[in-house]
Amino acid sequence: MPGTHPRELGLLSDCESCFGLCCVALPFSASADFAVDKDAGRPCTNLRDDFRCSIHSRLRERGFSGCTVFDCFGAGQKVSQVTYAGRSWREEPETARQMYAVFPVMRGLHELLWYLAEILTLPAAVPVHDSARALLEETEKVTRESAGVLEGFDVAAHRERVNEVLLRASELVRHGLDGRQHRGADLIGARLRGARLRGANLRGAYLIGADLRGADLRQADLIGADLRGADLTDADLTGAIFLTQAQVNAAKGAPTTRLPATLTRPPHWTASTQESRAPRRTTKPRHPRPRR
């Protein structure tokens, strides 16, 4: 098995090695994030023959901001280059249906690999490192199975097993911080400016459009939290756990926002803070990723 760094595990998206799967396999609904409706399995009209996006540099201005947010955790290149050994759905259309079905399965598995790899970087989570490593190896092995096996793989059941370790790791990291319990909470548009959320349990919380300016989110568990449009200007997310680049990309922020070391500041943040902070309920993310 490769190492446990996200790069060694192939969890960093490489659009150059992908057959544009997120731009074909996934459906989108016309909304603030996407300018048009698109059915699953139908290529986006902006996808070029070479699997690149024809409007890559203008996605936001053209109404496709959702494409700048999505992250496949490297599932696209794994399906393209490993599962299908470099044979695309354009070259072999008979593989298309299955390839589109395998892609979300692979994405789910790669997302779990991301979290498990993160656990191995957390000193406080040492008591569950062995369990996390074993699950990581098991999950990575599944990602190398055939398309037929992957298509029928029960990601939800596997996620349940992984989640037990994620929960335990979260407890260990947040132990003694007396963090608030907001698991799954509806905090859409909440006024949380300067809030003390260190060590908080924000698993699956809806923070769409929330004002989190200057909030202390250190060591907060943000797994699955919906941060679309949340304002993280001046917020401190140092040591926040199970936060992904896609979540950060979907939020607003500024150069003053402090992020975990593994994540990067989205290029659109400078401009995004000028946008309206009005909370809005949007469709659940079914985002494609921008093609370069």
Ligand code: SF4
């Ligand atoms: S990045 Fe978005 S707009 Fe571009 S081809 Fe993919 S789905 Fe279409």
